[in-house]
Amino acid sequence: MLTAQRRDLLLERLRRDGRLVAREIAGELGVTEDMIRRDLRELASAGLVQRVYGGALPVSPAVADYAARTSVAPGGKRHVAASAAALVTPGSVVALDGGTTALAVVDALPRDLRATIVTHSPTIAVALAGHPDIDVEIIGGRLFRHSMVASGATALEAVSRLRVDLFLLGVTGVHAEAGLTTGDRDEAALKRAIAARAGDTYVLASSEKIGAASAFEVLPLAAVSGVVTDADDGPAMAALAAAGVQLIRA
Numbered sequence: 001m002l003t004a005q006r007r008d009l010l011l012e013r014l015r016r017d018g019r020l021v022a023r024e025i026a027g028e029l030g031v032t033e034d035m036i037r038r039d040l041r042e043l044a045s046a047g048l049v050q051r052v053y054g055g056a057l058p059v060s061p062a063v064a065d066y067a068a069r070t071s072v073a074p075g076g077k078r079h080v081a082a083s084a085a086a087l088v089t090p091g092s093v094v095a096l097d098g099g100t101t102a103l104a105v106v107d108a109l110p111r112d113l114r115a116t117i118v119t120h121s122p123t124i125a126v127a128l129a130g131h132p133d134i135d136v137e138i139i140g141g142r143l144f145r146h147s148m149v150a151s152g153a154t155a156l157e158a159v160s161r162l163r164v165d166l167f168l169l170g171v172t173g174v175h176a177e178a179g180l181t182t183g184d185r186d187e188a189a190l191k192r193a194i195a196a197r198a199g200d201t202y203v204l205a206s207s208e209k210i211g212a213a214s215a216f217e218v219l220p221l222a223a224v225s226g227v228v229t230d231a232d233d234g235p236a237m238a239a240l241a242a243a244g245v246q247l248i249r250a
Contacts, residue, residue, distance in 0.1 A: 001029065007039050010056075011048060018211050018235055019177070020055040050213040052178060060172040060181075060212035074104075076206035079230040079250040081105040084168050084204055087228075090114050095162070095194050096124055097170040098149035101204040103127055105168060109134070118164060120150040120190065144187060151186045159193045167198035171218055174205045174227055176239035178213040179220045188216040200225040202248070211236030221245050 001009075006029065014020050022040065026033040040056045043049045049056040081104035088094050091114060096102050098121030106127040113134060119125055120139035128136045139162075141155030169191055173181040180203060182188050195201045201224045210231040221227075226246035231237055241247060 003039070006031070007043060010036070010039055010043065014049060014056060014058055018239075019057055020049070022055045025055075050173070050178075050215065052213065057173075057175060057178055057213040058211055060183075060214050061208050074100075076208070076230040076250075077101045077104045078108070080204055080206050080228050081108045083248055083250040084202060084228045085109050087166060087168070087202055088113065088115060089165075092116070092165040093118065093163070095119065095164040095167040095198060097121070097168060097191065097194075097204070098124060098147050099170040099204075101206060102168065102170050105204070106131075118162060120155055120159075120194075121148055122150075123148045144184065146184065147187060149187065149190075151184075151190055155190055156193055159190065159197060162194065162197040164194075164197060165199045167194050167201040168204055169195060169201050169218070169224065170204050171214075172209060173213040174203060174209050174221075174229070174240070175211060175213045176221070176236070176243045176245075178217070180218040180224065181214040182216055182218055183214045185216050188218045191218045195219055195223065203227040205229040205231070207231035210240070 022033050022036040026036045040049060040051055044051045050059045077100060080101055084105050085108035093116045096117050096119045102124055116135040117128055118137040125136050125138045128134055139150055139155050139158045141150035142152035144151040171180045171182050203224055205227050207230050210229055221243055226248050228248045228250055230250040
């Protein structure tokens with residue numbers, strides 16, 4: 001089998017099974033495990049898979065830049081946002097992550113809602129200005145343009161003094177084995193710090209994020225209260241349910 005044919009086969013198996021185990025596929029194809037690992041490195045370099053220990057997982061399309069993500073699954077994000085907005089109770093203090101799904105949450109919040117929302121996203125803060133009864137608190141820091149959020153030491157220091165009832169967390173991947181992941185190390189650290197200061201954390205996960213993974217772990221699945229998703233039933237959703245994840249269907 002030619003190298004290109006073998007790599008096409010690996011991608012097809014990944015689409016079918018949701019994961020690749022290098023040792024298993026090497027045995028099936030009668031090639032060395034090192035050869036499969038080399039294939040996976042090349043596919044990962046091309047942005048086609050996410051390498052993990054022993055194999056690979058589907059790469060998340062949500063690692064694209066902010067402008068590109070606005071056109072990814074807008075309908076699904078609206079459904080997820082509507083269900084997530086229902087978790088926000090009057091009088092509560094809520095941390096709202098950055099990103100396109102979080103922006104849809106703002107649109108889904110009742111215009112007469114009285115609450116306090118803390119965010120490290122200037123985009124979210126500006127959108128919340130249209131809700132006259134919501135007090136908006138902004139966490140500052142270095143602007144991470146990919147996601148249009150504040151990051152770095154200044155933001156982490158501000159978060160260390162934070163206390164919120166609810167955190168609506170955005171990630172790029174939700175996978176039963178890899179957990180909750182995103183594409184930037186500093187952004188993952190800030191998300192983790194906010195979750196540590198929240199009474200409950202719920203994940204905003206439109207269907208393209210389910211069963212996918214990115215490079216940096218945010219949290220293990222057991223650390224969150226639930227995952228809000230519009231994903232249909234399938235192997236990835238079944239694996240999350242088997243792992244004990246509370247799935248809130250949007």
